[in-house]
Amino acid sequence: MPLKAVLFDMDGVIVDTEPLHRKAYFKTFKDLGIEVPEDLYTSFTGASTKRVAETLIAQFNLTQTYEEIAKIKRDYFKDYFYNDEEFDLITGVKDLIEHYFEKGIKLILASSATMTTINMVFEKFELEKYFSGKISGADLKESKPHPEVFLLAAEMANEPVENCMVIEDSTNGILAAHRAKIFCAAYRSPHSKNQDYTLADTVVSDYEELQLDKISKYF
DSSP, X not given: OXXXXXXXXXXXXXXXXXXXXXXXXXXHHHHHXXXXXXXXXXXXXXXXXXXHHHHHHHHHTOOSOHXXXXXXXXXXXXXXXXXXXXXXXXXXXXXXXXXXXXXXXXEEEEESSOHHHHHHHHHHTTOGGGOSEEEEGGGSSSOXXXXXXXXXXXXXXXXXXXXEXXXXXXXXXXXXXXXXXXXXXXXXXXXXXXXOOTTOSEEESSGGGGSHHHHGGGO
16 A cells, blocks of 8 residues: 555654753753652653652652642743753654655644644744644543554545554554554664663664665555
């Protein structure tokens, strides 16, 4: 079946917001007067701000509410998002997006990030015009590795799963694509540590490897 739609994950595939979250969290910890060890911080990976805040309140006997802690963190994150000079698109991804767009491939964003963060990224890097749809996993009942987000993205593209390809960088995302029975290209991001690419259909370290002539053998 010909490739008709590409379903992009966002964090670790289009941008890497993890360093911004880290900076924002550690500024928040400082404001709260607590020292969070590295292993505890690592355990927060992929957790919602609410869950992190609740863990901190319980562990450090904090008097603040989770809403107050979340607001401090969100404000720092926004500041870094708009002002951190190192924050940029992942190398080669804009060229790949433009390449697919010019060839008439439908592009759908299928991310676990909140729609607020997705819209911030799309606005900052002017990506809106390339994508025909966006889905936030935060709005869904199930999250990756459940396949729901990718099945909905294929539906949004109005294409059968055989005509779609997912680009992912995380173990959970790759597993979600596999469960949705959608061809998955794993991007071996320098930022994504300890991810399992076993279930991916192809693994690349450079987005040029995902240009249509390079992947035509799969479709």
